[in-house]
């Protein structure tokens with residue numbers, strides 16, 4: 723991939739503006755809290771620090787190299803204070819987009835529980851029960867390291883007394899996971915109001931993951947066969 727593909731970077735900036743507004747609308751952040759980024763080749767486009775999401779324009783989106791170096795050509799805004807955490811996640815995972823929220827259900831859980839347990843099988847979409855990483859100051863290298871460690875084998879992490887981070891193969895996937903995580907935290911809190919909830923075992927979660935894979939594989943195969951027959955036989 724070209725190191726600086728202008729079309730790809732423009733698309734990333736526009737996407738960040740769109741999804742930043744959604745952070746507020748979906749209740750995943752308030753004011754300027756939270757931040758999101760998209761990786762385009764070896765460049766990361768990330769929301770600026772201190773600009774309200776409603777006022778953010780594409781030109782305000784900051785560009786940084788994977789080693790953290792600021793790139794010229796942006797409007798001079800300062801990249802999000804959590805840039806080190808975003809970059810650490812790109813370095814440690816296959817992420818192409820990272821979403822960091824301060825959504826209320828995960829913040830509440832982060833202050834009271836060591837993890838989000840599997841009370842619903844949809845948690846397999848995040849890789850399993852979601853760990854709560856130990857507290858470290860916002861923007862610190864310690865927070866970036868704690869987040870990466872707690873992400874091992876997961877696509878989501880909750881940050882104690884702070885918020886949450888999800889990642890995905892694109893921004894839509896990372897964002898959907900942030901919504902799913904918030905929903906799961908809310909569902910868990912509701913379950914706790916009835917008493918001690920039943921939790922799915924690792925074997926039950928593995929079964930769900932295997933079945934999801936099997937169905938996805940089946941769909942891909944059927945699609946592939948239809949295409950092959952279509953090419954060989956022509957219209958039936």
Ligand SMILES: [Zn+2]
Nearest residue numbers: 756860884885
């Ligand atoms: Zn934060």
